[in-house]
Amino acid sequence: MSGERVPIKTAHKLMQLMMEYYMGAKAAESTDRKIAWVTSGAPVELLHAANVIPIYPENYGALCGAQKMAVELCEVAESHGFSRDICSYARTGFGSMLSEGGPMGGLPKPDFLLCCNNICGTVTKWYQVLQRYYDVPLLYLDTPFLHGEATPETIEYVRAQIVDLIEQIGGIAGSPIEQDGLYQTLQLAAKAIIIWGELLDLMAHKPAPMNSFDTFIHIAPIVVMRGEQRCIDYYEALTAEMKERVANGVAAVPGEQFRLGWDNLPVWFRMGALSKRFAQHKACLAAATYASAWAQPIDPDADDMLREMARSYLTVYINCGLDQRVQTLRRMADKFFLDGVVLHSDRSCKAYSLGQYELARTLRDEMDFPVLVLEADMNDSRVYADEQINARIDAFMEMLAARKT
Amino acid sequence: MSPNTATLVEPFEAVCADPYATARAAAAEGRKVAGYLCTYTPEELLHAAGYVPVRIFGYSDGTQRADGLLQAYACSLARAALELALSGQLDFLSLTVFPHTCDTIQNLADVWRRNVSGALHVTLATPVNVESEHAVRFYRAELERVRDLLAAANGPIADDDLAASIALHNEHRAAMRRLYAVRRANPGVLSGRDILTVVLSSFLMPKEDHLGLLHELVSALESAPAAPATGPKVFVAGALCQSADYIAAIEDAGCVVVDDDLCTGSRAFAVEEQACDDPIEALARMYLSRRPCASKHRPGHSFGRDVLARARDAKADGVVFLFTKFCDPWAFDYPEMREVLEEAGVPSLLLEIEQHVAPPEQFHTRVAAFAEMVGALHGGANERATS
Numbered sequence: 001m002s003g004e005r006v007p008i009k010t011a012h013k014l015m016q017l018m019m020e021y022y023m024g025a026k027a028a029e030s031t032d033r034k035i036a037w038v039t040s041g042a043p044v045e046l047l048h049a050a051n052v053i054p055i056y057p058e059n060y061g062a063l064c065g066a067q068k069m070a071v072e073l074c075e076v077a078e079s080h081g082f083s084r085d086i087c088s089y090a091r092t093g094f095g096s097m098l099s100e101g102g103p104m105g106g107l108p109k110p111d112f113l114l115c116c117n118n119i120c121g122t123v124t125k126w127y128q129v130l131q132r133y134y135d136v137p138l139l140y141l142d143t144p145f146l147h148g149e150a151t152p153e154t155i156e157y158v159r160a161q162i163v164d165l166i167e168q169i170g171g172i173a174g175s176p177i178e179q180d181g182l183y184q185t186l187q188l189a190a191k192a193i194i195i196w197g198e199l200l201d202l203m204a205h206k207p208a209p210m211n212s213f214d215t216f217i218h219i220a221p222i223v224v225m226r227g228e229q230r231c232i233d234y235y236e237a238l239t240a241e242m243k244e245r246v247a248n249g250v251a252a253v254p255g256e257q258f259r260l261g262w263d264n265l266p267v268w269f270r271m272g273a274l275s276k277r278f279a280q281h282k283a284c285l286a287a288a289t290y291a292s293a294w295a296q297p298i299d300p301d302a303d304d305m306l307r308e309m310a311r312s313y314l315t316v317y318i319n320c321g322l323d324q325r326v327q328t329l330r331r332m333a334d335k336f337f338l339d340g341v342v343l344h345s346d347r348s349c350k351a352y353s354l355g356q357y358e359l360a361r362t363l364r365d366e367m368d369f370p371v372l373v374l375e376a377d378m379n380d381s382r383v384y385a386d387e388q389i390n391a392r393i394d395a396f397m398e399m400l401a402a403r404k405t
Numbered sequence: 406m407s408p409n410t411a412t413l414v415e416p417f418e419a420v421c422a423d424p425y426a427t428a429r430a431a432a433a434e435g436r437k438v439a440g441y442l443c444t445y446t447p448e449e450l451l452h453a454a455g456y457v458p459v460r461i462f463g464y465s466d467g468t469q470r471a472d473g474l475l476q477a478y479a480c481s482l483a484r485a486a487l488e489l490a491l492s493g494q495l496d497f498l499s500l501t502v503f504p505h506t507c508d509t510i511q512n513l514a515d516v517w518r519r520n521v522s523g524a525l526h527v528t529l530a531t532p533v534n535v536e537s538e539h540a541v542r543f544y545r546a547e548l549e550r551v552r553d554l555l556a557a558a559n560g561p562i563a564d565d566d567l568a569a570s571i572a573l574h575n576e577h578r579a580a581m582r583r584l585y586a587v588r589r590a591n592p593g594v595l596s597g598r599d600i601l602t603v604v605l606s607s608f609l610m611p612k613e614d615h616l617g618l619l620h621e622l623v624s625a626l627e628s629a630p631a632a633p634a635t636g637p638k639v640f641v642a643g644a645l646c647q648s649a650d651y652i653a654a655i656e657d658a659g660c661v662v663v664d665d666d667l668c669t670g671s672r673a674f675a676v677e678e679q680a681c682d683d684p685i686e687a688l689a690r691m692y693l694s695r696r697p698c699a700s701k702h703r704p705g706h707s708f709g710r711d712v713l714a715r716a717r718d719a720k721a722d723g724v725v726f727l728f729t730k731f732c733d734p735w736a737f738d739y740p741e742m743r744e745v746l747e748e749a750g751v752p753s754l755l756l757e758i759e760q761h762v763a764p765p766e767q768f769h770t771r772v773a774a775f776a777e778m779v780g781a782l783h784g785g786a787n788e789r790a791t792s
Binding site: 087090121126128129132142145151153161347351353355 | 473474475476478479483505507508509511512513514515516519520528530532533534537539540542543546547550699700702704707730731733734736737738739740741743744
C-alpha cells in the first residue's frame, strides 16, 4: 500500500496569496482602512464594496488547527471559563485573542464585526463574546433556518437587513456603498463561485484529478477573497493545472479504485494522516459538502440584486434541513460516481453534525448507499482516537472492496 | 410551610408525578393536544386553535433509541425528549411545534419529523435577532403562516378567540409573576422545589385549570406571615430544569432559592402585554421583547449584568448556574457572567446537569461546599435579616 499523493504545482501560489492577505491585513491595522471580522457565510461583498478588509476567525481557526496550535489555544480559552464542549474554532480564536498567541501573533484587531447565522447559531454567541471583548459594533444578519422552501417573507426579511447593512457598513467605513461598486463586487464573486464550482466538477472525472483533502486547503481564497480579482486569478491557474491532469489522466490518488464523499468540516490536525490512510486503500475523496458549500451560485444580473443576495445567502447547504441534505448527498453521489460517503461527526459543530445519524440511516437503509461515520473534531485533537478511527476506516474500505467483487 | 399551603401545592405535585397523564387523559376525552419545545412557542395560538398546549420535556429513563439518531454531544433535553417520542409516550399528541431555538433543537426538529409519526409537525422560524422591526414584521408573517396551517387542520381561528387566549395567558403569567414576587419578599413562604413544581405543572395541564389553582395558592401565600428562611439565599440561572429534584438538592444543602432565570421559571413568564389591535402583531411583539434566552441576539444585552441585577433584586447571596451539559448558548456566556458576578463580590457555582438523570452524588457535594462557603461569607447578615 503506497498512499503517495501527487503534489499540486499551483500550491505555492496559494501560500503566497494567503501570506499576502494576512500580512496586508496586519499592516492595515495602523491605517485608516477598516478591518471587519466576519463569519464564513456572511455576505462579504458588502465589505469589499466598502473597501473594508474582511478577516475570518474561522479560517484562522483552521490555520491554527492545521499547524497543530489549536489545542494550546483552546486550553487558554478553557482556563478563562469556556467549556470544552463549545466549538473548537471559537475556543481557538478566544485563546488567541486572550493570549495574543497563535500564527502571526493573532489576528489584526477588528474595527467592527459582521455576523451571519446562516452557518450556525454558535457564531451568534461567538460574536457576542468578541463584541464585548473588543467593544466594537456588531452588525448582525439573521437568516432563518429553512426546514423547507424559503418563503417570500423570509427572503424579504433577509433583504431588508441587507439594506440596513449597506447603510451601517458604509457609515463605519466612511465611504457609502454605491450600487455600481456592489454590482462589480458581486460580479467578481459570482465569477469566482462559478470557477470554484467548475473546478470541483472536474473531480467527477475518473480518476479524480484532485482530492477533497486538497480542496480543503485550496478553499481558503473562495472563503476569504470572494469578490476580489486575485481570487479569480488563483482559481483560473489551479483549474488550468487540473484540466491538464484530466487530459493526461493524472490521478490525485494513484491507482484510484474507490471514490468517496465527505460531509462536514475537515479534521484539520489529521489531514495528512487521514489523506494517506484513504489513499492506501486507493480511495479518493472526490466530493465534499463542505467544499461545495462555497459553490452556491449568485446571479449579479438578477432583477433585484439584493433579493438575489438574500436568496443565495439563505439557501446555503448548512442552513437547510435534513430533507435537503439527503437530496444534496444523493445527487453528489450520482454526479461524482461515489462508492460511499464519510460523515465526519464533528463534536464541535452541532449545526452540521446533529442529524448525520439520520442521514446515515436514510442513505444506508433506504438507498443502500455505504456510509462511514467518524466521531472526531475539526480542531480538538484531544477527543480524537487514532486507532479507533483507523480501524473504522479499514473496516469500511474492506466492506467496500467486498461490495465491488 | 403551613398545612394549608401544603394542601394547595398538592394538585400541582399530582400533575408532575405523572407528567403527561393529564394531557393523555384530555386526549382520551377527545381534546386535541399540542406538544411544543421551548417557551418561545406562542401557546396562545395553539390554544385559540383548540389545542391543549403541553411542553415537551425529556421525561424518559434512558436514551437508548434516541442514541441511534443523535450523537452523545446533543444535550440531554434533545436526546431524552426524542426518546420519549420514539418509545410512543407522546402518541397522544395531534400536533408538535418546534420553534427555532438553537443548532441542536433545529436539527432535532427534522430528525423528529422523519422518525416520529402521528402528529402534524410544525416548525416556527422565531427570529434570532429579537430587537428589530424587520424581525417583528417577519415574525408576524411566520405566525400567520402557522395560523393558516392550524386553520387548515381545525378550521379558522378568529381574532376574538386569539385575543381571548392572549388575555388568558397574560393573566396566567401575571399570576406566576405574583408568585415569584411573594417568594422574593418572603422566601421561606414556599420552597424552590414547590415553586418549580407549580411552574412545571403549568406546562403540563390546561392553562384554565392551572390558573384556578394558582390564584388560590398565590392568595394564600400573599396573606401568609413572614416565614423563617435561614441559610444562604441563592439565585438559580440556566436554560431549564425539568426536575424539581435538582432544586430540592440545592435546598437540602442548606440554601434558600429566592429567584431564578430559567425557562422553567421566571423567563417563561417574562412575556409582557402589548397594546396592539392585531392579535398576531401583539404575539410577535410580546415574544420578541421578552427577557431573552441565551440562544437569542439582543444587541447590547449582557447576561452577566442581567443576572447580577436580578440576583441583587432578590437579595441573593450567591448564584447557582444550572447548565444543561452541551447547551452551547449558556456555555458561551458563562465566563462573562462569572466575571461580572465576581467583580460585584457575588459568589457563583457552575453545575452541569443531564435533564433526565437524578442529581448525582457529586452534585450534592458541590452544592454543600458552596452553601458552606456562601454561608460563611453572609450567614450572620442573613440571620439578622430574617429574624
